[in-house]
Amino acid sequence: MAASEYVTAATINAPAARVWAILTDAARYEAWNPEIIGIEGALAGDARFKVRVRLGNGAVRSIAMKMTRFEPASRMEWTGGLPLGLFVGRRTFTVTPLGERTEFRMHLSMTGLLSPLINRSVGNRQAEIDSFSSALKARAEA
Numbered sequence: 001m002a003a004s005e006y007v008t009a010a011t012i013n014a015p016a017a018r019v020w021a022i023l024t025d026a027a028r029y030e031a032w033n034p035e036i037i038g039i040e041g042a043l044a045g046d047a048r049f050k051v052r053v054r055l056g057n058g059a060v061r062s063i064a065m066k067m068t069r070f071e072p073a074s075r076m077e078w079t080g081g082l083p084l085g086l087f088v089g090r091r092t093f094t095v096t097p098l099g100e101r102t103e104f105r106m107h108l109s110m111t112g113l114l115s116p117l118i119n120r121s122v123g124n125r126q127a128e129i130d131s132f133s134s135a136l137k138a139r140a141e142a
Contacts, residue, residue: 004110004119006126010133012104014140016097019104020073022139023093032139035128045070051078055122063089087112102140104133 012019022032026039026049034054041049047067054060069077074095081088088111096103108129110119 004115006108006129007105008126008129008133009103009105010137011098012102012137012140013100014102015100016073016095016102019102019136019140020095022136023076023095033132033135035132035135043067043076051080054128056125056128057123061122081112082114085112087114087118104136106132 022028024043026041026043029036030038036051037054037060038052039049041047043049045067048064049067050062050064052060052062063080065078065080067076068079068090069075069092076093078091078093079088088109090109090111092107094103094105094107096105106129108125
């Protein structure tokens with residue numbers, strides 16, 4: 001996998017409806033998520049919103065995003081970046097019911113002409129991406 005793509009997954013001991021409710025509750029991200037520490041706006045339909053992301057070095061970046069895919073209770077995709085596709089960041093969240101448990105998966109891709117520069121500036125994101133799924137698991141199972 002290229003350095004500009006990250007995947008994290010977790011099997012969560014909670015129903016998919018609970019996991020989805022946590023993922024789409026933009027106002028409460030700062031209460032549980034160590035990577036995405038705030039969201040301004042709603043997570044639904046074709047919404048536009050801003051996320052505050054904490055990088056591994058402690059820096060916080062505010063990023064304008066658009067919901068580019070929203071399938072209630074199962075999948076959503078956030079896309080943001082620079083004009084003309086110079087940089088595109090895309091997060092795809094998937095929630096799959098496993099009886100009373102849930103399989104959560106998030107894929108982050110960072111592409112575009114300027115992605116090598118941006119990727120170098122933010123560093124390897126795997127630890128932050130993994131912290132997202134670990135925090136989601138802890139929140140849903142609490």
